[in-house]
Amino acid sequence: MPPAASGARPLRCLTVGDGPPLVLLHGYAMQPETYLPLARLLADRARVVIPAIFALPERWSFDHALDCLELTVDDQGIDRTSLLGHSFGGGIELAYTARHPDRVVECVFSDTLADRREFRLAQEALRDPPRLLGMASVPAAEAFVKSVLTHPVQLVRAAWWGFTSDRSDDIEKLVAAGIPCHVLWAERDSILLRSDGQHFAHDLHATFTVVNRPPGYGRVDHDWMFDDPELFAAHLEELGLEVLSKSTA
Numbered sequence: 001m002p003p004a005a006s007g008a009r010p011l012r013c014l015t016v017g018d019g020p021p022l023v024l025l026h027g028y029a030m031q032p033e034t035y036l037p038l039a040r041l042l043a044d045r046a047r048v049v050i051p052a053i054f055a056l057p058e059r060w061s062f063d064h065a066l067d068c069l070e071l072t073v074d075d076q077g078i079d080r081t082s083l084l085g086h087s088f089g090g091g092i093e094l095a096y097t098a099r100h101p102d103r104v105v106e107c108v109f110s111d112t113l114a115d116r117r118e119f120r121l122a123q124e125a126l127r128d129p130p131r132l133l134g135m136a137s138v139p140a141a142e143a144f145v146k147s148v149l150t151h152p153v154q155l156v157r158a159a160w161w162g163f164t165s166d167r168s169d170d171i172e173k174l175v176a177a178g179i180p181c182h183v184l185w186a187e188r189d190s191i192l193l194r195s196d197g198q199h200f201a202h203d204l205h206a207t208f209t210v211v212n213r214p215p216g217y218g219r220v221d222h223d224w225m226f227d228d229p230e231l232f233a234a235h236l237e238e239l240g241l242e243v244l245s246k247s248t249a
């Protein structure tokens with residue numbers, strides 16, 4: 001447990017459902033409520049816990065975020081959990097699992113930060129601004145505005161960490177621990193390159209699934225976890241996750 005002097009404390013969480021725990025780590029500048037439609041689809045088999053990972057009690061730092069996440073998992077009474085990380089949240093998921101492999105059942109990464117670093121990631125994120133703006137849905141825009149208004153400094157510091165951190169050591173720790181991992185990737189991710197996802201899955205010894213557009217859907221883009229929750233839940237089912245294999249008592 002982190003020392004009290006660190007200033008860490010449990011984060012605000014949105015919790016839905018009953019069953020084995022699934023901790024969902026949300027994307028950059030998003031809010032737990034953004035993922036509520038997906039959580040409700042899984043709530044008949046899992047207890048979905050979504051921490052507000054930017055609402056830290058002190059200035060954002062990588063270690064402080066992990067300390068707060070550790071206390072949050074403890075505060076929720078969770079011994080071992082499955083993890084699901086979206087975009088930026090995948091980087092936190094990777095680090096938490098590397099720190100506590102004995103407390104993680106399995107990992108799913110959706111369109112995550114992967115293992116690219118420094119300004120190449122920034123170049124990817126901004127390589128086509130009009131397309132990026134076109135991707136933004138109402139839930140994403142609302143969450144982004146709320147996050148900027150409530151945690152502007154936290155977002156800037158978190159973005160700097162995302163652009164400059166090296167995640168290769170954490171990947172090696174997950175491989176050594178033998179934790180089952182899966183990477184899901186949108187067919188037209190407007191922010192991150194598919195090749196990065198493939199590289200990440202290869203290094204992680206994870207399955208890699210590109211989600212193509214089914215009949216009747218629009219394009220499957222970076223935010224499909226909450227823009228198309230039914231589609232995302234269906235792909236989680238296909239992974240055969242332990243957390244979704246049990247019925248609620």
